[in-house]
Amino acid sequence: MGRTILRAEGISKSFSKVQVLKNVDFELEAAETHILMGENGAGKSTLMKILTGVYRKSSGKIFLENENGDLEETDFHNPKAALEKGISMVFQEFNLMDNMSIAENISMGFAPAKHGVIDWKAMNEEAVGWMKMVDLNLPPTTIVGKLSTAQKQCVEIAKCLSHNARIIILDEPTSSLSEKEVRTLFSLIDKLKKEGISFIYISHRMEEIFEIGDRVTVFRDGEQVGVRNISETTENELIRLMIGREFKDKYSDYDETKERQVAIEAEGIITSKFDTPIDFKAWSGEIVGIFGLIGAGRTELARVLFGIDQSPCGVLKKDGKILKLRSASDAISNRIGMVPEDRKELGLIVKQDIQSNLTIVKLRDLPKILTSTKKETQITEHYIDALSIACAGRKQLVERLSGGNQQKVVISKWLSLKLDVLILDEPTRGVDVKAKAEIYEIIRELADQGMCVIMISSDLPEILRVSHRVVVMHDGKITLDGLTRNYDQEKIMHAAIS
Ligand SMILES: Nc1ncnc2c1ncn2[C@@H]1O[C@H](COP(=O)(O)OP(=O)(O)OP(=O)(O)O)[C@@H](O)[C@H]1O
Ligand SMILES: [Mg+2]
Structure with missing residues (x-):
């Protein structure tokens, strides 16, 4: 067992009268990739938005490891508060300014300044450092609008790193990546894990869950219904947890003899x-x-x-x-x-x-x-x-x-x-x-x-x-x-x- 760095206990969340998270527990260890699975609407993104200060929880407690290595209760009132504690999230729709450069995007809101004006040289140099960590070999002045989806994702991750993220949350990160880009992302995750960064990874793709995950937490209908080590579970078990029963889809045969237009x-x-x-x-x-x-x-x-x-x-x-x-x-x-x-x-x-x-x-x-x-x-x-x-x-x-x-x-x-x-x-x-x-x-x-x-x-x-x-x-x-x-x-x- 690794060291737990984040623990959420009994988290509940309601929007007006609808309860979308019910007394949910979640735990994250140092340097692990923790998968979140569950049907559409099960509450995965909502929990992540609570952990990053986008939404406020209705009840429950969140503990985060402090400098002394102890778990300490915290509560994030806004995304900036979570960022400062080292929790960053890459949203599926990205949060980048297409008409600005990579360096400007990475340092957004935190650009180095000299005498009250942005120090462009320092900003670009710093950006190159973060870009190297995500293997993005482009001039830092490149306009983000010109990048591919995969490259934009690297910029997002570089931005997380620039905030000293210890925990990076990826919400369905591979959904618009090519196979090759998926490989690149996975090796980047492996590399950053070795440096001690933990990932929370939301995905619906079975194959990749088994490839990239260390543990998986499954949600069903606003409840946490199981936590498993990836090496000790199977696709069938995960599906059963997710939907609450065995599941087989039916096939209909294609009748080749039929005349068609x-x-x-x-x-x-x-x-x-x-x-x-x-x-x-x-x-x-x-x-x-x-x-x-x-x-x-x-x-x-x-x-x-x-x-x-x-x-x-x-x-x-x-x-x-x-x-x-x-x-x-x-x-x-x-x-x-x-x-x-x-x-x-x-x-x-x-x-x-x-x-x-x-x-x-x-x-x-x-x-x-x-x-x-x-x-x-x-x-x-x-x-x-x-x-x-x-x-x-x-x-x-x-x-x-x-x-x-x-x-x-x-x-x-x-x-x-x-x-x-x-x-x-x-x-x-x-x-x-x-x-x-x-x-x-x-x-x-x-x-x-x-x-x-x-x-x-x-x-x-x-x-x-x-x-x-x-x-x-x-x-x-x-x-x-x-x-x-x-x-x-x-x-x-x-x-x-x-
Ligand atoms: N701002 C909101 N107001 C009201 N209901 C909301 C709001 N945000 C989310 N919900 C509801 O909360 C439930 C959980 O949504 P959530 O986005 O967390 O699901 P999810 O597990 O991330 O699903 P998906 O796999 O489709 O992304 C859904 O039923 C959704 O309709
Ligand atoms: Mg979601």
């Missing part, structure tokens, strides 16, 4: 970032998984199929007829839908409730599907139930939902429209295991009813599990296309990198 087809189209023409076909009744590393051109292809971008050449066809799409709303009128990748672009109106968000998809452009308020209520209730959206009811404001539950609302909105072609770009990012399985189930049902589902995913096990056909992209080109069951992980990965 090509639903959507692209011939010789060019996407915004690449100049190789692409041919792509998807049949009704099938789920086609598009795999590739981040930057392979998958989203760019989807943007053309959904009318956001226009190809200067080639043709698009739907049900055999030439299709001219000038905008996304053109696509929707042609019964093509898309769930975009970026949560911020998801088209959620966070100041409105779940029901409005679920039912206002540019209805003008659609043949009347939702007709009455009663029907809308029914549909909303149906999806809240089907995807276990953790909420206080269909009238809850979307901004009050946890990250994963917001994602579920977006997906529900598109699933409920019963279109002919539905493109899902990374649909299960940030979604818990159980909801993932529920989403897969719904996608399969929709395909069984004849919908053509195009699912872009960087999660290879997900592609293998869900899609009937797999298409792999690399560098703007399609490098593999075939029935999923004829391929294994290795072959697909190979096609994605060469």
